[in-house]
Amino acid sequence: MSQKYEFKTSRAIPSAVPISQALSELIALKGLGRVQGDRRLLDAWKQAAGEKIAGQTTVQGIKNRIVQIGVENSALLNELNSFHKGSLLQKLQKEYGKQDVRDIRFRLKSKTKK
Numbered sequence: 001m002s003q004k005y006e007f008k009t010s011r012a013i014p015s016a017v018p019i020s021q022a023l024s025e026l027i028a029l030k031g032l033g034r035v036q037g038d039r040r041l042l043d044a045w046k047q048a049a050g051e052k053i054a055g056q057t058t059v060q061g062i063k064n065r066i067v068q069i070g071v072e073n074s075a076l077l078n079e080l081n082s083f084h085k086g087s088l089l090q091k092l093q094k095e096y097g098k099q100d101v102r103d104i105r106f107r108l109k110s111k112t113k114k
Contacts, residue, residue, distance in 0.1 A: 041067070041096060048091035053080070058109065065102040067092065070109035080106050 041062055046054045056076055060068040071077040080088070085104060093101050 044092055044095035045069070047095045048088055053084075053088075057106075060107070062101070065100060067101055067104045069104060069106050071106050072109055074108060077106050077108055 038059075038061075042059050045057075045059045045067070049057065053076075056072045057080075058070040060070045062068065069080075071080060085106075089101070089104050092104065
């Protein structure tokens with residue numbers, strides 16, 4: 001009744017992963033990096049726009065290095081696009097990083113999305 005067993009020696013054992021890589025992957029999976037980045041963008045916008053403009057606008061996000069800003073009314077939207085966009089972009093690039101922001105888009109906020 002003696003049976004011969006074969007042991008496979010070619011079984012792959014995963015190599016050790018550096019703890020920094022494991023933590024980076026965990027932070028990315030949980031979305032914690034995005035929360036911190038969103039807060040940083042919001043703070044940079046408040047600093048660049050000032051209290052008055054920041055109070056009437058909302059940072060909606062950033063996509064392809066273009067910051068999306070929601071504006072409460074069309075008069076302010078027109079004023080920001082016509083007169084303040086260039087200086088706000090420069091200030092935002094200084095606060096948030098020139099390599100991270102290439103443009104600002106102002107959009108009228110919907111009254112139903114409060």
